[in-house]
Structure formats: structure tokens, C-alpha cells
Amino acid sequence: MRFHSGGPFRIPNQTTDQPTLPRSRSRSRIASSTPAFRSAMAAAAAAATATLAAPPRRMHKGSRARRGIGHVRCAVASDAAEAPAAPGARLSADCVVVGGGISGLCTAQALATKHGVSDVLVTEARPRPGGNITTVERPLEGYLWEEGPNSFQPSDSVLTMAVDSGLKDDLVFGDPNAPRFVLWEGKLRPVPSKPVDLPFFDLMSIPGKLRAGLGALGIRPPPPVCPLPVLHC
Template identity: 50%
Template sequence: MELLDTLIVGAGISGLSLAHALQKEATSASSLKILVTESQGRVGGNITTVTAEGFLWEEGPNSFSPTPELMKLAVDVGLKQELIFADRKLPRYVYWQKKLQPVPMTPPAMIQSQLLSFPGKLRALFGALGFVGPAMGAGLSQQRDEETVSQFFRRHLGTEVMQRLVEPFVSGVYAGDPQQLSAAAAFGRVTKMADVGGGLVAGVLLSAKNRPKKIPADPNVPKTRPGELGSFKQGLKALPEAIAAKLGDRVKLNWHLTRLDRTERETYIAVFSTPDGQQEVEARTVVLTTPAYVTADLLQPLQPEVSSALQAFTYPTVACVVLAYPQSDVKGKLVGFGNLIPRGQGIRTLGTIWTSSLFADRAPAGWQTLSSYIGGATDSEIGNLDSEEIVREVHRDLSRILLKPDVPQPKVLAVNVWKRAIPQYNLGHFDRLQQIDEGLKSLPGLYLCSNYVGGVALGDCVRRGFDSAREVGKYLQNKQSDARSI
């Protein structure tokens, strides 16, 4: 059995980014033995791009914020000419009191906005300037002084901002419950700014002043501007497929990891179920990019405490529903990113991305594609409905918000029910991560790299993959140095 340097379990964007970085940055890349295994018959993990009948849509992530790491990766794997970006000036909307209200993105827009009342705007202004009471209350002591997203933003910016801006954002990003999500875990940058400056405005100014100098931009990487969202001409799947193509036969599909053991030689034996029967792989390092619940089962025999912490992560059910309507069925021309819906508005859908308005060539002429998300941590019952029932719920909601009266049934492009969609950064998140880190000390050479740590966005996944590659590379170099010194 050949001894690998690194076994990466999972060919989602985290695992593929890690493999790419490890191969590229290793000092002896040509001799580094890497294997990436994937239980599915395709790469990309949650990235699910589909084309049919002239339509192109996503059933997982819909776009990405162009972070430096992600942009560099796209260029490295030959996708520079495939990059596309939505107009950053396109408005975002919140459906409030039976009207689509544009989200205010600037101070003047906030003043003019009808989304917040005048008292609500004053409350937000005073809170942003630092006129904020301390975090306190009996409930907080039971939470070990950790604020929920709801508690933090109500304290700093008031109830209206929390309900009408933050809550729908939480639904859109995490499909989460703001009364359960940890503010420090889910909104780390914002809470740190508040801690640094005593208020959000002062925190922003101090953070900008203390920000390290920017590294000169790579001239080969296209410049982007804040607020832009990106994709590729052929959809998001272009990125994992391009990385996998570079890795070649180092990627194995339909390999399902059934057991992981540690040897006396301080290596790991991984047993896989494959189309060619059982396969065993030995590796100096192993990186598990699998979801928390999968990783928990794998590590139960090796490290029960780590397994227990991983089992505590919850993943709510979310359905992605992609519907197409003739343009004549839609109220006016949809110009914008899409709309989010706060709870309590009589609408079950969490939000809708105006897919064919966001990127060109995603629908045939005369059609409008709408990608809606329904379910999440505040609506667990969605998992009990069948596809037809879910479509009826979403169509009814769209009829109230975006469609003309008495519109007939839409063209149904997809109903993808993600039974376990997005890991929740709930209260106790950092305690769980600490328990995992402590437990992994007994398993040197084993690393976890998944979206239950450090952010769920695609840019977070790529950055995490790069960071893990540096850790793995350093470990391998140290082991090699130890071997030479013996």
C-alpha cells in the first residue's frame, strides 16, 4: 500500500481549494502524494449548477463575494475569462407591510428609507454612535454572557433594525434563528467593532485606522469593487470542476469513507467503499472536509469528545425552489438582487433571488427565473412537505409579492430539499470549537476543514482551505525534518 502525504476527504470547495493550495505551495510539489476522495459522483459539494431548456440555475450557493483568495484561485485554474459580476448598484429589497422596500445602503438612503420609522432611525443612530446599555439580564447569565444575534442588535440598533434588516439577512445567509445564533460567532467582525470602539461607528473608524497595509494586488487578478457578487458564465460549478481537472487522477469519485484508524506508525488507515470494492489508503495526514454530523460518526471510535462536540451542530432543512414565469406574469421589470422577508409578514418563504436579473443569459428571452428558499431553523415543518406542496407554498408567496393577479402555475425547474443545509453558529459555538481543538491534540496529523468553522460563504471556504493547506504543509515539513535528524 502506497503511503500518501495527505488524504483529503470531501471534494467540495473546501477540500478542492486545500488540495490545490497544497500542491501549489509545497516545496516539493512534484513528489507530494495527495488523494481527494468524494462520496458523490461529482465534485463541488453543495455547489449545484443545472442547465435545461435554455435556463441556467443554482440549487445551492447562488453567487460569491469576490474575496482575494477566491479570485486568485479562479485565475490560477484558468477561469479568468469566465468570471462575471452583477452590477453592485442593483438594489436589495425587504418585503415589509405588503411592500418591497429597498434596503438602505448609505446614510442618506437610511434617512429617506420608509423601511424604518423616524423613532426607529433615531434609535439606530444613537446606538451606532455608542449610546448603548451594557449586556445584562438573567437570560444572559444562563448563556454564559454570550449574546444572541437578536440580543446584540436590539441592544445596539433597536428592535426595528433587528426585525426589518438583521433578521431577514440572517434568514438569507444562515437560514437561522436570530434568537439562537451567537452574535460573536455569526457576526464576528461587527461584534469586535463594537467592543473596540464602544459603538459601531467608532469601531468602524478605529478598525479602519488600525487595519494593516494592503498587500499590492496581483495584476493578473481582475479588480473588483465592494458590493459586487460574482459567478462564472457556466455557473458556480465551473470552479470545482476546473480545480478537479488540474488535480486529475488525484480525485476519486464515489469513494465513501467507512472507517478511519490511527496506526502505531503515527499514520492513518482509511477504509473506503468504492465501485471497485473496498479500498484501503494509508496517509501521514488526513483532512476531513465533511459536514459535522458525518465527521462525528467517523471520529466516534477515535475521539469521542470531538465527536460529541460535532454532534451538537444543527443543520436545518431548507428547500431551494427554482420557478420560471413569462415576463408578462411579473409586476413590472425586476431590477435588483432579490428580496428577503422578515418573519411575521404572512409569508413563509425566506427570500427570493431574482436570478435572471442578477446575471445575463440565465433564462430564455421573455422569461424570468426566481430562486426561492423556504424552511430553515424557524420552519422545521418544511421537511414534511412533498415537492408539489412546497411549490404551492412558494408560488402563493410570490403571487403576493412579485406576480400579477391570477397568474397560472409556473414552469418548475427545481425543488431541491436540503435535509441538512447550513450549519448553525448557535450559542456555545466557540465552546464547541475549543472542545474540538483540545480533542484533536491527541490525533496529530488529523485536521477538520468545513463550513461549521469560520464562515459558510464560498470565500470563507476557499480561505479556510488555503489556511489548512499551510497547517498541513508545516506538519509534513516538521515530520520530514524529524525523520532526517534521527
């Protein structure tokens, strides 16, 4: 997934807007590299843009913006180094999401599009948003490397988020029949393609194998109960 630099962004209006991210030019080369579809979809759920030279600014609503859809800003670590704030300067936001990985970006997208939060600020300690999801491209050497690895099953909630984010036409589904391997400690290890292969996969713990097997069968555990009060913005 590539993050294009620039200013803050507006969550797209799913009924009128086109996808705000450039379509991957390497789709044909990487289409079979995930068991479901490109993990970049989740990171782009908020269509995050890293502000590389200036502190985040408020993005004005476009003329086609649906009423009730908020703004999301993303501030990364390099901002403070390249454009330090003046002493005593304050930055306001209706809600702050700490961490610009998959969870943080998806949370920001949900706050802005589904919960009526008009101004969301995402902060990230790394120089870029996206967490583990990143693309390393070497055009002169002729290869593209997707770091992570991250992938997602095409569940209803994930597909809904992709559509809401304007990424419906950018989903890339993996070939379920294509073999997959994990390179670990100098050895290629085949990734289990069916639940009966899980016991022989030595890169997962026993609880992890059980969760993966149940998930492959469509059985999801109940969400954990949070013992602490949740602060609603």
C-alpha cells in the first residue's frame, strides 16, 4: 500500500466520490500474494495521508461532501522534527486516535463516517501511517515487496469498510489455489491451505492454530469484555 504525501484529507462520500488513492500498478504481480485481498485495504480504510512537512490542518468540506461526514487528519513523527510547533501552540480536535496502524485508521474512519465526529486527529510515532503495512518498491531492480505480512478474510464488515472508503474497485483477491510460503530462518515453510494442515504448521502456537481453524470454519469467538470504562468522544 502506498501512502501519498500531502495535506489532510476528507473521508470520501461513498455515493458520489471516486476512490482517493491511486490504483496499484502492480496488481497483476501481487494478486496471488494474500489469501483474501490486499491488506492495504484496511490501512487505507481512512484513506490516510501522511503530512510530511507541516502540522496537520483542518480540511474544508468539499461541495459534494455529505452532511455528517467528518474530517480526519494524520500527524506523524517527522512533522515535529521538520516543523516544530511554536512554544505554547495548541492543536484542537474533537477526538484524538493514538496510533496510525490498521486499528487506528479504521477507528478514525468509523468515527468520522458513522459516529458523527466532525474532526478526528490520528497521531503516529513512526514517520508514516499504516503500521506494519507498507510497500517497498525498487523499479530499477524490477521488484515490489509487501512487508507485513497482513491479510484479511473478506467478511461482511471488512468489505463494507472497503466500499465506505471508496476502495471497492481497488480490492485484489488472492487465488485460493495458489501455494503460499513463509520464509523463516532461511527455510520456506508452506502456509496451511486447509484446517487439516494446521497441526503441521510450526510457526503458530496451539491457541493460534485453534483460532485459525475455527475462523476458517466461520466460527468467531465472542469479543472480549472490557473491564475498564470506555471514553466516548
